Amino acid sequence: MSLSFRKATPADASSILALVRSAYRGDSSRTGWTTEADLVADDRIDTAGVIAKISEPRGAIILAFAKDSDSGEGQGQGEGGEGTLISCCEVLCRSDDVSYFGLFAVDPTKQAGGIGRKVLQHAEAFAKAEFGARMMEMWVIWTREELIAWYIRRGYRKTSKTSPFPYAQLVNGKALRDDLYFITLEKDL
DSSP states (O other): OOEEEEEOOGGGHHHHHHHHHHHHSHHHHTTSSOOOTTTEESOSOOHHHHHHHHHOTTEEEEEEEEOHHHHOSOSOBOGGGOOEEEEEEEEEEOSSSEEEEEEEEEOGGGTTSSHHHHHHHHHHHHHHHHHOOSEEEEEEETTOHHHHHHHHHTTOEEEEEEEEOOGGGOSSSEESOSOOEEEEEEEEO
């Protein structure tokens, strides 16, 4: 499947929101393998949160579009005939040489087909080119063993760093477990 990429604008917020929620929350997320529906029952992010990430001067939400002939149904049409929004991610410059990767979503009906790998590679190249990053890091919920293994196969390694789960910042819902936290994965670029 061929993909095209661009940075998100505030006009993309509703499409991003729909994509992220479909990949991580509710019954639609169970179609793919990235669901967190058994861990958290909330909206994951709201429109204001998406717009804040889009507007972050030292970051970007990157959108990936599939040509309509490749994509089938998806989350929404891009600007100017870009095709269908099929994936997104956030890249944030954390320091002079470290970027953060997050808000990663692939349409759950299209997962396990190589799209995620392509988007991750694009995000790594973007971090190097835009921010001079020499390392990419991310946070993953510690219980997500299959997701951690997927990142390890792509060159990431577990670190000893952990971060608390943001129980107080959940959007319109609650966590279904009280033992959640993030582990940090990192990769030299």
